[in-house]
Amino acid sequence: MCQAFLNDASFYRFLLLIDQDIAANVQAGGCCCGGVLHSARYPRKPRGIRAWLDESCTSRLSFCCAVEGCRRRSTPPSVRFLGRKVYLSALVILATALEHGLSPRRRRWLIETLDIWPQTLSRWRKWWRESFSASGCWQSERGNFLPSLDPAQLPGALLGRLSGDGLHQRLCQLLVLMMPVTSTSWSGYLRVSINPQKM
Secondary structure, three states, X not given: OHHHHXXXXXHHHHHHHHHHHHHHHHHHHOOOOOOOEEEOOEEOOOEOOHHHOOHHHOEEOOEEEOOOOOOOEEOOOOOOEOOOOOEEXXXXXXXXXXXXXXXXXXXXXXXXXXXXXHHHHHHHHHHHHHHHHHOHHHHHHHHHOOOOOOHHHOOHHHHHHOOOOOHHHHHHHHHXXXXXXXXXXXXXXXXXXXXXXXX
């Protein structure tokens, strides 16, 4: 099921539409100095499921101020990329959630199929337990989940608590919830709505 979900090209096209919408809002807002923002995408080479991805996942939307002397970088939050991590956000969430309670044989299958080092999975678990659970993003959201969630059970417990008809919708909700931790070069506020009909 995980492999079928992760190689669903229409899901990544939907995430790209969300990122493009976010980027358009950020670009329309301009630079904090008043300058115009021009496209300055980052090349990306996502690991793990690259064979299943198209060209849309080879760059992260970003901008640079046109004013000489400012040239400030403004990278919008993203539902596709989790900061500087080289794996796509969806893969980080699903692999870490799946890893909880897997038998050694299933864990090996996950590592081999997604081409993830065991140490990488351990780092992701630590990131969820320590960095994400201490982030301002989670501190402002965790009160919406009662009874409270154990950080050691993230992200699986969080995926289970979100509402939606299926994994696609719950995962999209979690990706939107996590957007504040995906960029450090932009600190504005965005309201993002997900239309399940576009999926």
